[in-house]
Amino acid sequence: MSFEAVKVILINYWPMFVRGAGITLFISIIGTILGSIIGLGIGVVRTIPVPDKGPKKVILKIANGILAAYIEFFRGTPMMVQAMFIFYGVAGVFGVQLNRLMAAMFIVSINTGAYMAEIVRGGIVSIDSGQYEAAEALGMNHFQTMTNVMLPQVIRNILPATGNEFVVNIKDTSVLNVISVTELFFNTRSIAGTTFKFAEVYFITSIIYFIMTFTVTKILRSFERKLDGPKNYNIIGNQMQVERPEDIVRKDDDHWHGN
Amino acid sequence: MEKIIEIKHLNKSFGAHEVLKDINFHVNKGEVVSIIGSSGSGKSTMLRCINLLEKPSGGEILYKGENILDESHNIYNYRTKLGMVFQQFNLFNNHNALSNCTVSQIKVLKRSQEEAEAVAMKYLKVVGMDQYINAMPRQLSGGQKQRVAIARALSMEPDVMLFDEPTSALDPEMVGEVLAVMKDLAKTGLTMLVVTHEMEFARDVSDRVVFMDKGVIAEEGPPEQIFNNPKEERTKEFLRRILD
Ligand SMILES: Nc1ncnc2c1ncn2[C@@H]1O[C@H](COP(=O)(O)OP(=O)(O)O)[C@@H](O)[C@H]1O
Numbered sequence: 302m303s304f305e306a307v308k309v310i311l312i313n314y315w316p317m318f319v320r321g322a323g324i325t326l327f328i329s330i331i332g333t334i335l336g337s338i339i340g341l342g343i344g345v346v347r348t349i350p351v352p353d354k355g356p357k358k359v360i361l362k363i364a365n366g367i368l369a370a371y372i373e374f375f376r377g378t379p380m381m382v383q384a385m386f387i388f389y390g391v392a393g394v395f396g397v398q399l400n401r402l403m404a405a406m407f408i409v410s411i412n413t414g415a416y417m418a419e420i421v422r423g424g425i426v427s428i429d430s431g432q433y434e435a436a437e438a439l440g441m442n443h444f445q446t447m448t449n450v451m452l453p454q455v456i457r458n459i460l461p462a463t464g465n466e467f468v469v470n471i472k473d474t475s476v477l478n479v480i481s482v483t484e485l486f487f488n489t490r491s492i493a494g495t496t497f498k499f500a501e502v503y504f505i506t507s508i509i510y511f512i513m514t515f516t517v518t519k520i521l522r523s524f525e526r527k528l529d530g531p532k533n534y535n536i537i538g539n540q541m542q543v544e545r546p547e548d549i550v551r552k553d554d555d556h557w558h559g560n
Numbered sequence: 561m562e563k564i565i566e567i568k569h570l571n572k573s574f575g576a577h578e579v580l581k582d583i584n585f586h587v588n589k590g591e592v593v594s595i596i597g598s599s600g601s602g603k604s605t606m607l608r609c610i611n612l613l614e615k616p617s618g619g620e621i622l623y624k625g626e627n628i629l630d631e632s633h634n635i636y637n638y639r640t641k642l643g644m645v646f647q648q649f650n651l652f653n654n655h656n657a658l659s660n661c662t663v664s665q666i667k668v669l670k671r672s673q674e675e676a677e678a679v680a681m682k683y684l685k686v687v688g689m690d691q692y693i694n695a696m697p698r699q700l701s702g703g704q705k706q707r708v709a710i711a712r713a714l715s716m717e718p719d720v721m722l723f724d725e726p727t728s729a730l731d732p733e734m735v736g737e738v739l740a741v742m743k744d745l746a747k748t749g750l751t752m753l754v755v756t757h758e759m760e761f762a763r764d765v766s767d768r769v770v771f772m773d774k775g776v777i778a779e780e781g782p783p784e785q786i787f788n789n790p791k792e793e794r795t796k797e798f799l800r801r802i803l804d
């Protein structure tokens with residue numbers, strides 16, 4: 302492998318690399334966001350308390366069965382196969398050609414949704430049931446309790462797992478080249494096929510993938526830290542508003558002991 | 561006297577385990593009733609049946625004369641009439657003290673943000689927590705959390721307050737501040753049903769004391785009767801054990 306060749310390839314093909322990386326990032330972002338929304342929605346439905354009897358029980362049982370099947374199926378099959386099946390299956394059955402990019406986003410979203418559903422369920426279960434009961438006791442219904450109390454905490458707790466899904470998606474969108482989506486891997490193959498400089502081309506691509514996943518990981522970390530919020534609070538009605546962190550600490554201390 | 565809550569032949573089983581057996585009981589408007597009894601006697605289960613956190617296996621629960629176990633009864637609306645205070649506080653960890661007290665007012669009672677905040681501030685003052693409206697639950701001591709939890713329940717302006725051992729999870733030095741708030745509330749004429757191990761509170765503050773044993777109400781009466789002249793052997797035995 303020669304670095305001279307790497308330079309030449311970059312000069313000649315950088316727009317294709319950039320476009321490919323852009324598509325990869327775009328599909329991964331959309332897939333992760335929509336997948337998370339699917340996962341949260343399923344989490345809400347699957348935690349609806351099932352009554353002992355009545356039509357609501359039957360409906361919930363059926364809904365839970367369908368959701369469980371969806372989760373098992375998409376977790377238990379490779380995304381590459383799902384992509385082929387959906388893209389060519391839909392084309393065959395309905396006689397329509399799907400937009401490749403739309404199909405790609407659809408596949409990544411429902412695939413991510415299956416994984417996120419399990420993550421969200423774990424996140425809901427891990428929050429102590431006392432808060433749920435307190436909300437019930439205040440007259441909130443399941444949906445109100447979920448949106449106002451549980452999910453904000455779940456989202457915070459599953460943020461690391463969601464970031465992980467995002468990173469996985471950046472890497473796994475490469476399988477979408479089987480339906481000819483012009484993401485990074487697909488473009489890389491084209492460039493390699495034209496230049497015959499396989500080592501150099503894939504070296505560049507591996508660096509690009511790494512930069513993307515590394516940056517995303519870092520950004521999510523700092524976002525998590527921000528979400529944790531300030532460690533201290535202000536005592537209201539105190540004329541001296543807090544100026545420096547040291548003062549906050551001191552005032553808190555006074556209060557703990559002086560109260 | 562107006563009965564706010566009346567329980568008739570209430571039964572509750574968890575599987576084959578019969579936890580409440582034919583409970584008959586009522587709470588009058590403005591009354592403070594303490595429920596005492598050994599751990600495992602069914603006190604919490606009874607309280608939780610009253611606001612339907614547990615589904616009774618049999619019997620009737622009447623709220624102002626209406627059977628709330630009827631299928632047609634709106635349980636969400638009913639629950640807003642009862643305030644519940646839990647042993648473990650159960651504050652919403654993603655809300656600060658103020659919004660713990662406003663979120664259900666806004667979402668369930670459909671009050672405006674301003675109105676909800678005004679009501680919340682009123683009750684946070686009552687419990688002495690109005691200086692801490694910005695504090696998150698994790699930044700508060702147990703006693704402070706419980707006082708916010710009381711303000712949260714009061715902010716719904718319920719007809720009855722249910723307390724399930726509100727001081728049992730507290731460090732001893734914090735029990736006093738919570739009991740003081742509850743005593744003040746009792747004086748305002750609020751209807752209160754209090755499960756407690758604080759015998760002094762039961763004796764000095766309540767109008768009536770209910771002693772539960774193994775899933776039944778073994779004895780009930782005014783505090784003087786229960787504490788000075790218990791009729792049942794089981795009551796005497798329990799008091800002897802707990803008072804020394
Ligand atoms: N969710 C539950 N499932 C099974 N058994 C329960 C449940 N809740 C309470 N019990 C049982 O019911 C009995 C009464 O419990 P509880 O009402 O909590 O008593 P107390 O509040 O008087 O200590 C206990 O034997 C307890 O183990």
Ligand SMILES: [Mg+2]
Nearest residue numbers: 603604605725
């Ligand atoms: Mg109990």
